[in-house]
Each structure stands twice: as structure tokens, then as C-alpha cells.
Amino acid sequence: DVQLVQSGAEVKRPGESLRISCTASGYRFTSNWIGWVRQMPGKGLQWMGIIYPGDSETRYSPSFEGQVTISADKSTSTVYLQWSRLKASDTATYYCARLVDNWGVPYWFDPWGQGTLVIVSS
Amino acid sequence: EIVMTQSPATLSVSPGERATLSCRASQSISDNLAWYQQKPGQAPRLLIHSASTRATGVPVRFSGSGSGTEFTLTISSLQSEDFAVYYCQQYSSWPPLTFGGGTKVDIK
Numbered sequence: 163d164v165q166l167v168q169s170g171a172e173v174k175r176p177g178e179s180l181r182i183s184c185t186a187s188g189y190r191f192t193s194n195w196i197g198w199v200r201q202m203p204g205k206g207l208q209w210m211g212i213i214y215p216g217d218s219e220t221r222y223s224p225s226f227e228g229q230v231t232i233s234a235d236k237s238t239s240t241v242y243l244q245w246s247r248l249k250a251s252d253t254a255t256y257y258c259a260r261l262v263d264n265w266g267v268p269y270w271f272d273p274w275g276q277g278t279l280v281i282v283s284s
Numbered sequence: 285e286i287v288m289t290q291s292p293a294t295l296s297v298s299p300g301e302r303a304t305l306s307c308r309a310s311q312s313i314s315d316n317l318a319w320y321q322q323k324p325g326q327a328p329r330l331l332i333h334s335a336s337t338r339a340t341g342v343p344v345r346f347s348g349s350g351s352g353t354e355f356t357l358t359i360s361s362l363q364s365e366d367f368a369v370y371y372c373q374q375y376s377s378w379p380p381l382t383f384g385g386g387t388k389v390d391i392k
Contacts, residue, residue, distance in 0.1 A: 197381070199328075207320075207328065207371055207383040223380040224285075257327055269375045270318035272339065274327040 164188040166258050166275035173281045174248050181244040182278045184258030191239040192216035195261035195268045198243045202254045212268060248282045255279050286310050286374050290384035296392040303359040305387045307372035312352045316376035319348055319357045323368045367391055
């Protein structure tokens, strides 16, 4: 079965850095885009960006460009989401999800990781 | 950017009744639309892709329809496990891939 397992919850201070992870299994890691989606408390889903682990091509939503960095490690089938300086407004649950695609064009998200709760508070 | 608008924001339905959820795109997206279900404390789950194709394991009471800018998710007879939030997502034009704001289906 295709499975995405995310790292555990984090509590950080504003200004700190953070990297959360998403480890894939059950399929060829380099053959599908993986994306990150933010869900702020009580709110809807926001697409942040995606990466193609085969060549590390990365695309960001304009809302998140420059705010986060997405990377991938083919040796461990892991995708990362990283912040250099967290803000209180980064408090949210972050989901990774594999994208089903057609000739490299990303389509829908399936499956999803279990989510990583990030709390940023002084 | 294609904006996805879902209505209503909340739908109150009795168990066994039919639920009809709407999703509208700001421009034509053909049938490049997916629907997801999210239960409290859980990750979203794919229900429908290509506007009307059920994902593996999704019960037949869930059906999707529409093309262009107007889409509908119908739950023919609501079961207790169907009370959740439902999101639509377009993949016709990217970046960005965009989600609707969600429709919460709760118990009447």
C-alpha cells in the first residue's frame, strides 16, 4: 500500500527554524509529485507547493513562495518542509500528499499523510 | 489563479436523507475536479476525481457530476460516518492547485 508517514508534532518559539518530514513507501518515490497543504486551526485547505523527487523540480504557491522551502531526499524517500524563521501565524496542521499525475502534470492528492501539528508560540 | 467557491458553508441533513453540495470554478476547468472528505482530527481522503470517478473503496452513495464551472457532489442517503467537511480541488491550471473553502455536513 502507498503510505506517507509524517514526523511528530512540534512546539516552537517565533523566530526559530523548523523542518518537518514526510516519508513515502509502497511506490516508486521518484515517479510522483508530493505536495504540502496547510490547514490553519478551524480553517480550510491551502496548497503550499509541490516537489518532483525525481529531479527535485519544485513549484510554490505565490502565497508561500519565499516563506518555506520544500526539498526531497531520494535515499530515504523523504520530503521536507522547512522554515528559517517561524511566526505565530505558521501555527497549523501541515499535510503531505502524493499527487496522481498524467505525463508529469499533477492532478489530485492521494493518499495523504496523517498531518503534523506545528504550534508557534512565545 | 482559479478560485473555487463551495456552497453552502454548512448543510444540515438528517441520516438517510440526500445531500447535495456545490462547487463553482471562476473559469472553466473541464472535468479537472476532485472531491475530498475530512473527518474531525483526520487527514483528508480522496472521494472523487475527474469530476465523477469514485476513488477506490468509496461507497456508491457518493457521486460527482458537472463540468466547466459547475460541479455537484451528491450523497444519496447519508450515513452517520458521512458527517464531515467536504472540499473540492481543481487541477486544470497550476500553480496554484486550488481548493474550495469547504462544506460542513452536520446532523439535523
